[in-house]
Amino acid sequence: MYSINVRDHFMIAHSFRGETFGPAQALHGATYVTDATFYREALDADGVVIDIALATEVLRATLGRYNLKNLDELPEFAGENTTTEFLARHIADALAQAIDRGELGESARTLDRLRITLHESHVASAAYERSLKG
DSSP: OEEEEEEEEEEEEEOOOSGGGGGGGSOEEEEEEEEEEEEESSOOTTSOSSOHHHHHHHHHHHHHTTTTEEGGGOGGGTTOOOOHHHHHHHHHHHHHHHHHTTTTOGGGGGOOEEEEEEESSSSOEEEEEEEOOO
């Protein structure tokens, strides 16, 4: 399986509900270094997994919707604990939709998988991986 990884970051504020989260129940900030890894069993006709420049642009645009925002105030996250795991899936789904719309080029429609990894710090990260088939 071939893969290409692109990286960006975004900064948010949010809070959590539930005693599990201790002090993080209060409003706090986070900066996520974000890796988007695209997988393909065979290279496309151009001999690549995906256009790296397009992948970088689309990742930046996707993260830009949330950069410097308080996620608690966004309607799409109402009632959700915007944990690192939750956000990884949300971003993966948004990139999958961008692929379906053709924003990453026509050959991206034949990618096999996508993995989003959000790094909370140098010692902690969470990821979500999904199929892009069917």
